[in-house]
Amino acid sequence: MSGLLLPLTRAVTYTRWLHMLVGAFVPFVCALVYPGLVGLSPGERVLIGVVPLPLVLAAAMVPSMRRAEGLQARLMLFPGPHARVRTDEDPGVSAVPSASWSDRARTGAWMVLRMEVGLVVALVSNELLACALSLVGAAFGTPKASTLFLHVSGRGWAYALPAPVPVLVLILFVAGAGALMARAARRLLGPSLKERLAALEQRTEQLLERNHIARELHDSLGHALTLAVVQAGAARTAGDPDFTGRALETIEETGRAALEDLERVLLVLRETGQPAGARPALDEAGRLLDSARSSGARVDAEVTGPLERVPGPVSREAYRMLQEGLTNVLRHAGPVRIGVRIAVEEARLRLEVRNPLPAQTPVTGTGVGSGLRGIRERAALLGGEARAGRDGDQWLLHVDLPLR
Template identity: 50%
Template sequence: MSSSLSAVLRPLTRAVTYTRWLHLLIATVAGVLTGFLRSEALYSGAWVWLWYVVLPVPLLLLAALIPAVRRVEGLQAQLLLVPGPHGPEERATSGISTSPSASWRDRGRTAGWLLLRLTTGVALTALTVQLPFLSVAFARAAVGLRTHLRDLPSIDAPHWWYGLLVPLPLVVLLAVVVAAGSLTAAAARRLLGPSAAERLATLEARTERMLEHNRLAQELHDSIGHALTVTVVQAGAARAAGSAEFTDRALAAIEETGRQALDDLERALRLLREDAPRPADRPTLTDAARLLESARAAGSQVRAELSGPLDALPGPVSREGYRMVQEALTNVLRHAGPVPVSVRIAAADDALELDVRNPLPRTPAPRGAAGRGLRGIRERATLLGGEATTGPGDDGEWRVYARLPLGPGGAAPTSLKRRAPRACRESRGCFPASP
């Protein structure tokens, strides 16, 4: 019994009940203001409430044509109809849009909302005014006074039992307030909710954020992983060599690699700060010599072949190509050690080819040890509209090969954005797998 009573009384303890009440009372303002256009309507008894509903209709229909009205109504509905905190994240998940009208469908839904809010608001305002007076009439009749309150039936035969009816109008009023508030909030989500175009735009923005986070994770994995791999190999080689001269060279290479890794880390952190400009100094294939020297400093014999106009490559291709070569060299140092490596970077008119080869290690790498980095290479190639293959070849070498198109269907920045969501779904690298 107590739990049932608590459930009935709980809405009366919530602030949103009273903010919804206020929201509906505000809707009557338009009716009251236009009611002054017909002075006799103010003295026509209960019919005044009907005028408050009818007179503002033309003005509301005209207001619905203004795109900003939908935004104003959406903001007001979010603040007064939706319970809980009202921060940006909570408002974004409220189901109520704050975007201006972008189509005639949006304007039609806004008009329907304005008319519904006006009708409901005027009806609730009438009850808010009349029902408390009815309680007063019952109280007067309970103490033996005749009542002739305006717009209410007169009580010519007062009696004490009218006192039992005093709380009834107030209970009815509170029940109507709770029900009208809940129904209005549900109607707001339908009539002021995001349109199909807005939902699509929100989904695309969310997809872009997920792609950006995935790219940053891959950037950190490639750059920091490369730096740590080179550092470990250099430190181990210096300890095994027992040569002061080699140790000095190894320490210099570790210092330079660490400095580059710190620059990459700072660049990634700047991207995560919303108020910071996007850095434009990400390394490209024109900086490939830095990678090759790093691998040579780690003890590998690197034979490089660079051809074609690398400085004329599109930005996305050049930047992602750099990371792919970096990950391929990191994979060599991590799993094969300082072995001879062949690197070919060839830029042609229609495609960029990357080819990194090294002898297979004598001891096979543990299962899954190289999965993340090599999968990242394939993901980058897919996002750019190309393809990449990794694995042992028939000649006893491990090969990482990628071909990135440069034509109209290739890797221009706009094309990259357009192809990214599908590519991520295919490679399962940007989104969690569907349940």
């Protein structure tokens, strides 16, 4: 019994009812012109739902009608905060203009269905409410009355008992019709194949952007924290006030640079529409080398070829790869001797980072860390390749990137 009364307590039942009744507005307006609303034969009654068809189909050819119908369906056919039901489900109804003749055809089918169902709901609502009023009138001694579904010839208080029945039947009928219209809306107003592909592409771009931001944070903050840890450990071990001062100065500079990188990333996440600022490029690699040297590592750098010839995207990604390579050395091997080679050739950029293998750490040569994986992903996006592994008694990171 509670299941039968549930539609009475749901606001969505009444919003769907109103949505269907609005669909009957156009045919009733047209019926004022032809064939009328009073004294109609059965054939003329049918014309009320037939005469507006050309007008409705012509309106469906207007692209913006699909947007209007979609917005109405989203607002009135589907559960929302007003409906006391779950609100986290996607209604599956598009609210964009028609982009193809298929969209126009489906919009036309939806508008015709909404008009015809609206007519039926309006007529049933009128008759069942009239039945309820006739029973109430008979209970209060009103003369006999008749409707399409009921003929009341008597009078008396007993007629008040069945008076709620037509109303309950009407609510159940409206709830069922509304549920069917919601399913039809998903079929006829749902996103087209082109819209689904566009949504999938947008989702893919968002995931790629998240991965890119994750790599930026990993490389920048990981480098800064690694240097800070190495510098702090070296200062504690040295016990030299001068060395400690230099270490703190290096930690301060590295932290400031990391904060600048973090601000660039946060500007992108805020979606302010403002440029995120210039990311560091390979011509600023000296800052990375100096940071590594200040941590106690001996860095031998060899740079050949003009760095200014390297395109911006390649230069910026190469900077991050070099940063991650130096961070990995300091994190896993400590302040050891590091060999860095940057070569700008005719059509390629080659980057190498070498360091001696720590004796106490077993090395498999696979290079499966998240940092190395990020370097490979960056290289692959630029059409290049990156590999890392044992090279004799050293660990070698080699990156090969095309300049075009």
